[in-house]
Amino acid sequence: MTVPRTIVVGGGLAGLSASHTLLERRKSVLLLDKKSSLGGNSVKASSGINGAGTEAQRALKIEDTPEAFYTDTAASAGPKLIQPTLITALTTNSASAIAWLADTFDVDLSVVSRLGGHTVARTHRDKSGAPGWAITSALMKKLTTLASEPESHVEIIKSARVLKLLEEGGAVVGVEYEAGGSVVAAHGNVILATGSYAADFSSRGILASHRPELLALSTTNGDHATGDGLRLALALPAPAGVCDLDQVQVHPTGFVDPANPAAKTKFLAAEALRGAGGLLLDAQGARFVREVERRDVVTAAMQMVEGEGRGPVRLVLGERAAAEVKSHCDFYVSKGLMQRYADAAAFAEDTGISFDTILSKVATTTSYTLTEPLHVAIITPVVHYTMGGLSVDASARVLSEASGTPIAGLWAAGEVIGGVHGRNRLAGSSLLEAVVFGRIAGEGAAGEV
Ligand SMILES: Cc1cc2nc3c(=O)[nH]c(=O)nc-3n(C[C@H](O)[C@H](O)[C@H](O)COP(=O)(O)OP(=O)(O)OC[C@H]3O[C@@H](n4cnc5c(N)ncnc54)[C@H](O)[C@@H]3O)c2cc1C
Incomplete structure (x- = not known):
């Protein structure tokens, strides 16, 4: 039995x-x-x-x-x-x-x-x-x-x-x-x-049916995340109910890997990086949103910046922020997703952002100094959670x-x-x-x- x-x-x-x-x-x-x-x-x-x-x-x-x-x-x-x-x-x-x-x-x-x-x-x-x-x-x-x-x-x-x-x-x-x-x-x-279903990118999938515009984005999810449980319960003779299928969380901070910028699966830049005091800067080096805002608010602000041609967006951590999330930063640097600069001058020289902008828009409005090391990554919104x-x-x-x-x-x-x-x-x-x-x-x- x-x-x-x-x-x-x-x-x-x-x-x-x-x-x-x-x-x-x-x-x-x-x-x-x-x-x-x-x-x-x-x-x-x-x-x-x-x-x-x-x-x-x-x-x-x-x-x-x-x-x-x-x-x-x-x-x-x-x-x-x-x-x-x-x-x-x-x-x-x-x-x-x-x-x-x-x-x-x-x-x-x-x-x-x-x-x-x-x-x-x-x-x-x-x-x-x-x-x-x-x-x-x-x-x-x-x-x-x-x-x-x-x-x-x-x-x-x-x-x-x-x-x-x-x-x-x-x-x-x-x-x-x-x-x-x-x-x-x-x-x-x-x-x-x-x-x-945050990795359900098939043409007949749940994202395609409910949020087709997101098919163009990358995801942070493993390839198992294809909504199987939903399909199983919907296939019952008297199907299960579903709700809010169009509500998809796009996370603001997926790492753009310089070695493979178009990769469909991207590493997530943890929320903790912004929680620790990481700044978001546009291509001119200006902040454009309060970094600890909700994800949907930060994503919308980033998409506006990118849409207006003011991208790429960079996530920048000063010394204190990087120390708080040190193991994260060490890992991201080892993966080539994050770069460490000795100071703001080195960052400005490499990125083409004017040093004066950093001086006026970052150093004078935050606790960041011009002499501390910076950890920097290019980031973009990614499908993250359904x-x-x-x-x-x-x-x-x-x-x-x-x-x-x-x-x-x-x-x-x-x-x-x-x-x-x-x-x-x-x-x-x-x-x-x-x-x-x-x-x-x-x-x-x-x-x-
Ligand atoms: C990069 C990343 C960072 C995140 N960070 C956080 C965070 O810090 N805090 C937080 O709260 N959330 C975070 N999330 C979200 C959170 O991790 C997930 O939503 C949560 O772990 C989902 O757990 P789960 O058990 O429902 O599904 P999962 O952990 O995805 O497990 C589902 C399992 O079901 C299996 N499966 C699927 N279909 C079938 C099938 N047909 N038959 C048999 N097995 C099947 C899969 O193989 C998988 O092992 C993060 C997500 C990602 C991708």
Whole structure:
């Protein structure tokens, strides 16, 4: 007899959080991922994860509450698309999500910074400056260890692409997946954690249907991010609902690699660089936006600058800013994406920006001096995150398009769900969405098994 178990589709942070939650409740898990390694986009996250009212904030004497986090998230989501119950779930569970990561997986999240659109410092990261890797690899490692134990309750199958949701009488009862050239059926509750569609550049894809003008941009996402979870749930006989598919976050700062300026996948210049005090300068060396504004505001300003022929836009970090994000800068310099100048004169000479402009527009209006070393990169807006996705309730149950009620046997978590961020996601809220809704989905599916 087949032991009932929950099938988690996708091994990024949402799927890993759901899997661990199920195991904590002594349930069985089958984790499937179409790639040969787990981690998805979650391993790439570079700025951090939000939490309001955390231990780390208290240690740093930062006053914050879930209510303040709600207010910032709601302002960013906008009045038309706001879904209060989802934002409440995100914000009220944020401190416990951070505590779960720190306590259960021993992840260091002690560095807290204030990023665009947040009224206080609440984006947590580790000291190494690679929070996505620090968090996700800890969960991967523990799950892989658990999977190798005798009589384990978790099985992980990589290079296993889920093709179809199995349905009986309106309920989801399992999946069909392809692995090693065979198509296999697996039965149980299903949690979709497939990430979303920021790399779906196909001519019949979701971006092409909803935001065709973005096909010309590059992306920061891995090539797995093709909206599979949406397609799977839309193919049900009574399809799932979807929302906000035209809401796509274009990140202002993708690195233009001087060795390959047209590359379709670009490295992200972390939000933390602007958070640390990085400046954005146009081709004449003038600032044109408050750098810690929300991403949509900064992107719009950059697109205006580029559209007016005042590009390229450069991201410039002075000594203090570069020291705060030193590991990032060292990495970007090693990749040839960022250049280090001894001082403003060397920068001016290499870029053709007039030294007088730097003197009048930068040095006199900021704390930057003309003698300090500068770290500089050319940047451009890139497709980064898709706010739209499957319609879910605050219990992470996927809702039917026709009735608006939960589809039995089906949950979703992470970037594949829609509605949590409205028109604009705040930095640090996607890793949080993956953990919070992954845990909620795991709890829900555990209750049903
Ligand atoms: C460069 C970069 C930096 C970022 N920085 C931050 C940050 O600092 N803070 C923040 O909050 N957010 C950040 N984000 C966003 C955040 O990383 C993602 O939104 C989040 O990690 C998504 O997690 P997920 O588990 O939903 O999806 P993912 O981590 O993308 O995982 C999805 C998994 O599903 C698998 N999959 C897909 N389809 C199938 C299928 N059909 N069958 C089987 N498996 C499938 C994929 O292979 C993948 O492993 C960043 C994103 C990028 C790209």
